[in-house]
Amino acid sequence: MKIGIVCYPTFGGSGVVATELGKALSKEGHKIHFITYSQPTRLDFFNENLFYHEVDIKSYPLFDHAPYELALASKMVNVVKYEKLDLLHVHYAIPHASAAYMAKQILKEQGIHIPVVTTLHGTDITLVGKDPSYEPVVTFSINKSDGVTAVSEDLRKATLEHFDVKRHIEVIPNFIDLGRFKRQKKEHFKRAICPNGEKLLVHTSNFRKVKRVEDVLKVFRKVRKVLPVKLLLVGDGPERDKMERLSRQYETWEDVRFLGKLEAVEEVLSLADLFLMPSEKESFGLAALEAMACEVPVLSSNAGGIPELNLDGITGYVCEVGDIETMTERALDILSDENLPRFKENALNRAIDFDVSKILPLYEAFYRKTVEDA
């Protein structure tokens, strides 16, 4: 098929999933046209089936905010028309689903029919989308999509709860490329970070409030009182400065490193003994899946769709959001020499359930059905 993929090009989960999906589809022979405002971060390899179309956002002194949605819809119209696409797949409802609806209407006037699949990723529903400033457009554009998918059962339920959505929502979970995300031998690096055999805790996120990075620091402080440990934090975002100050205030600074944005996150995960995800909201938890693929157990909150991935007592533990005491106890349980090997093995086995080879056919079948029914 010839498929247009619309996404955010950044490090964020939805952009990563969209880009990895496009790459995997291109290897199966589909022609994939990415449409976004800059080269997607993970679009890092050449394949004759991959194309990239940049949205031109014209600014003008009158505009405080350049109308991205219009520029995007116009780009979609042109790409669908000239590349003869069979389907548009938009990732993250805002503003991609409504821009796709507009493009579809324009193309209809020209006698071209283009089915649209919208994938809901999380904050487009649970945080931003349900805000009254966006809700009517999000509801409308979900209902007008020809196919809708959500990345977890919890997100599907949240969508039906918060929006007046009448149509079927197919759950297709996120996936991982186990060829890339696997534990690498990095013993020299581990010795450099943990010279005295300390256990290594890792957190990766975009440092937004919803990630509760302060809980990572709180749990780390408590675990450190019992066990020699180090902490690596990967990523960057609005809360990072505050977290650096907090880790100084907690006097854990010398055992904590903020690494900023890293592309080869699998190298850091390959050193880790425990991954922390204490989020307030999390529709799926792709970062946790990446850790599990690198044989790292996960200590998480019970937010959103995380329990569908992280199996309590098996691949790690799932705790109430903000319950620092229980999280600390559970972290120590996982990190004990007796338990750690079992948790690591279980984490990898669970990650195998989400290998791209298992999830890709679900998207392909959904595309075929959407095109047939539209």
Ligand code: GMT
């Ligand atoms: O986690 C974020 O804040 C980024 C966000 C995004 O849309 O880029 O991630 C969401 O989509 C990911 C991919 O489907 C999910 O793995 C994340 O759980 C989800 N984040 C939230 O729901 C907070």
